[in-house]
Structures are given as structure tokens and as C-alpha cells.
Amino acid sequence: MTVNVMTSKEVTKKVFNKEELFILDVRNEGDFEDWKIEGGNFEYLNVPYFELLDGVEGIIEKFPTDKEILVVCAKEGSSVMISEMLSEAGLSVSYLKGGMKTWSEYLEPVKVGDLNGGGEIYQFVRIGKGCLSYMVVSNGEAAIIDGTRMTDVYLDFAKNKGAKITHVFDTHLHADHISGGRSIAEKTGATYWLPPKDATEVTFAYQPLEEGNNVTIGNTTINIHALYSPGHTIGSTSFIVDEKFLLSGDILFIDSIGRPDLAGKADDWVGDLRKTLYKRYREISEELTVLPAHFMIVEELNEDGSVAEKLGTLFAKNHGLNIEDEKEFRKIVTENLPPQPNSYQEIRETNMGKINPDEEKQREMEIGPNRCAVR
Numbered sequence: 170m171t172v173n174v175m176t177s178k179e180v181t182k183k184v185f186n187k188e189e190l191f192i193l194d195v196r197n198e199g200d201f202e203d204w205k206i207e208g209g210n211f212e213y214l215n216v217p218y219f220e221l222l223d224g225v226e227g228i229i230e231k232f233p234t235d236k237e238i239l240v241v242c243a244k245e246g247s248s249v250m251i252s253e254m255l256s257e258a259g260l261s262v263s264y265l266k267g268g269m270k271t272w273s274e275y276l277e278p279v280k281v282g283d284l285n286g287g288g289e290i291y292q293f294v295r296i297g298k299g300c301l302s303y304m305v306v307s308n309g310e311a312a313i314i315d316g317t318r319m320t321d322v323y324l325d326f327a328k329n330k331g332a333k334i335t336h337v338f339d340t341h342l343h344a345d346h347i348s349g350g351r352s353i354a355e356k357t358g359a360t361y362w363l364p365p366k367d368a369t370e371v372t373f374a375y376q377p378l379e380e381g382n383n384v385t386i387g388n389t390t391i392n393i394h395a396l397y398s399p400g401h402t403i404g405s406t407s408f409i410v411d412e413k414f415l416l417s418g419d420i421l422f423i424d425s426i427g428r429p430d431l432a433g434k435a436d437d438w439v440g441d442l443r444k445t446l447y448k449r450y451r452e453i454s455e456e457l458t459v460l461p462a463h464f465m466i467v468e469e470l471n472e473d474g475s476v477a478e479k480l481g482t483l484f485a486k487n488h489g490l491n492i493e494d495e496k497e498f499r500k501i502v503t504e505n506l507p508p509q510p511n512s513y514q515e516i517r518e519t520n521m522g523k524i525n526p527d528e529e530k531q532r533e534m535e536i537g538p539n540r541c542a543v544r
Contacts, residue, residue, distance in 0.1 A: 172252040173263035177275035185474035218247040244268040272297040299539045307387030312336040316349040340418030341405040342367035344431040345510040364404030372522035400442025401427035415457040423469040425544035426489035455481030511537040
């Protein structure tokens with residue numbers, strides 16, 4: 170039998186379409202428990218590679234006969250070898266091209282809406298990290314919000330749309346992934362916007378992003394309007410796009426809310442978080458569609474793979490928006506914080522321009538799940 174190759178794009182489609190898949194993950198148990206490929210109808214078997222060096226006979230009976238089988242490792246090499254062994258034993262298997270390294274970096278663009286004057290807004294789903302970034306396109310111009318370090322994906326997408334990237338925004342100084350904002354701006358000549366309260370230590374020039382800033386994309390009426398919304402960071406800023414979409418950054422997610430401690434300020438910033446969620450967001454239209462900067466679980470994905478929901482629906486269903494007592498809110502948020510993201514201090518310093526790790530080091534810093542939410 171031959172060994173097949175499955176790409177991250179193909180696995181992403183299986184996640185979106187809720188297809189079945191049986192995954193043999195041959196990484197160490199700790200790595201698997203910390204972070205794996207998530208799919209609503211996926212089954213898993215974790216057997217470390219070194220336990221299979223003498224043969225796969227002991228695990229053959231654990232594989233289903235009616236499902237596709239995918240072998241996964243960190244960087245591809247081990248999964249190729251194990252796939253060949255399983256194939257020789259009579260199983261039809263595939264291995265994940267590029268392993269979890271590639272899975273961590275893959276971005277799938279999904280159109281989430283039309284805008285006035287023929288404009289469009291796209292969400293880039295970083296399926297392996299739960300990161301979400303955005304591109305607004307209108308009349309030959311484009312803006313990017315919360316772009317990742319995989320800058321070529323955005324540059325190529327804009328080129329295919331016949332659009333010049335003129336503005337790049339970060340809703341806040343990220344701590345879980347390395348921003349591509351500054352790099353994209355340098356490559357395109359675009360204006361790079363950052364909230365100044367998050368940028369007190371950055372080493373490069375930027376345009377201060379403050380409440381009331383209104384940036385027009387294209388020569389239509391598509392405006393990106395900044396709304397100061399602290400709580401995840403002191404500078405966190407949301408965007409209202411075309412009076413239709415609320416880009417909430419890391420403040421509000423579909424099934425959770427932002428954590429207030431990634432700069433060590435949980436007790437200080439939990440009050441800001443509550444004020445943003447319970448007062449400032451209550452003052453804007455419930456008809457706005459929330460587009461967050463992250464998702465935590467695959468159940469948050471819609472049928473088309475997008476992550477989006479009406480603000481009014483979140484007011485009704487998101488538990489983090491329905492804790493009436495302020496003391497209880499403070500207690501729940503500060504006592505349910507997940508572990509810190511991997512290398513989050515180094516990631517923040519990279520996003521400030523204080524350090525400049527090479528590409529492989531940046532990749533290592535980002536490995537693992539995002540942990541920006543309280544759920």
C-alpha cells in the first residue's frame with residue numbers, strides 16, 4: 170500500500186465540514202495533552218514515536234476500518250516513518266505534511282460579509298492556534314487587523330483581490346503570537362496603527378490608535394472606527410467597521426471573555442474588563458456582528474468555518490457577560506485564569522521591537538495553543 174499525504178488545508182476543511190478523522194499522534198504525551206489538532210468528529214490515539222521503533226503490530230487493532238487515518242508528529246519526519254510501517258502492515262494511512270509546525274502556521278481565509286459600496290471583509294482562521302485576523306477590502310485598497318507573522322498570506326491575498334494594503338492595525342500588543350503588522354507595513358508602505366497605551370515601550374515609529382480615529386478604506390463609505398476598550402491590556406481597542414461589524418480583539422470571544430493578566434495586572438485590569446463588557450459594549454448596537462481575535466474551541470466555528478456572532482446573542486448566551494455581581498465577576502475572572510501562553514514575555518518584547526528572533530525561534534515561541542481567554 171502507498172502512504173498518502175494530507176495538507177493542513179485539507180485537514181482544515183475536515184474541521185469546517187465536521188468530517189470524521191482518526192488521528193495517530195506520535196509526539197510525546199505531554200505535547201499531545203497540551204496541544205493537538207482539534208476537530209468536532211475527530212478521534213485520537215497518542216503513542217510516542219519511540220514506543221513504535223520496534224514495530225506497530227501492538228497498535229494495529231486500535232485503528233478503525235471505516236475512517237481515514239492521519240499520522241501526526243512535530244515536524245513530519247517521524248510520521249512519515251510510522252505511516253510507512255502502518256502501510257506495510259496493511260493499513261491505508263496519510264501523514265500530515267509539515268507536521269504540527271505547519272499546522273500551527275496555516276491560515277484559511279473565509280469571507281464573513283459584504284460592506285457598503287462593494288467592499289468585503291475576510292477572516293483569516295489560524296486553525297491550529299485559534300488566532301483570527303482580518304482584511305477589509307474596498308475599491309482597490311485593503312486594511313489588515315491583527316495580522317500574524319505569516320505576512321505572505323495577506324500580501325498574496327490582497328494582490329489577488331487587486332488591492333493595495335494602505336493601513337495595518339493591531340487591536341492591542343499581543344502576548345500569544347507575533348504580530349505581522351509592522352512587517353506588513355514596512356513591505357507595503359502602509360500606515361501601522363497601535364494603541365499608544367500599549368506602545369509605551371515600542372522601539373519603532375507607529376501611528377497612535379485612539380478612540381474616535383476614523384480611517385476610510387477605498388473611496389467608499391467603509392470606515393473603521395476605533396473604540397477604546399481596555400481590560401485585556403490597558404490599550405485594547407475595538408473597531409466598528411461599516412456600522413456592521415465589531416472587531417473585539419481579545420476582549421470578547423464567542424464563548425469566553427479576555428483575560429486581564431498577561432502584563433501581570435489581573436487585579437488592576439479586571440475592573441476595566443468589566444467596564445468594557447458591561448458598560449461600553451452595552452452602549453453600541455446589539456445588531457453588530459462580533460468578530461474576535463481568537464476562538465478557544467472548534468464548537469465556536471460556524472458552518473462555513475467563520476467565527477462570528479451577533480453582539481445581542483452574546484449578551485444572552487456568553488456566561489462572561491451575565492455575572493451581575495461585580496465581586497463575583499472579579500473572583501471568577503481572577504481565579505479561573507488558564508496557564509500563561511508559551512514564551513509570552515518574549516513574544517511581547519518581539520512585538521515591541523526590543524528583540525528580533527530569527528524565524529525558527531519565532532516559530533518555537535508560538536508553538537502551543539492560544540491562552541488569551543477566561544472561560
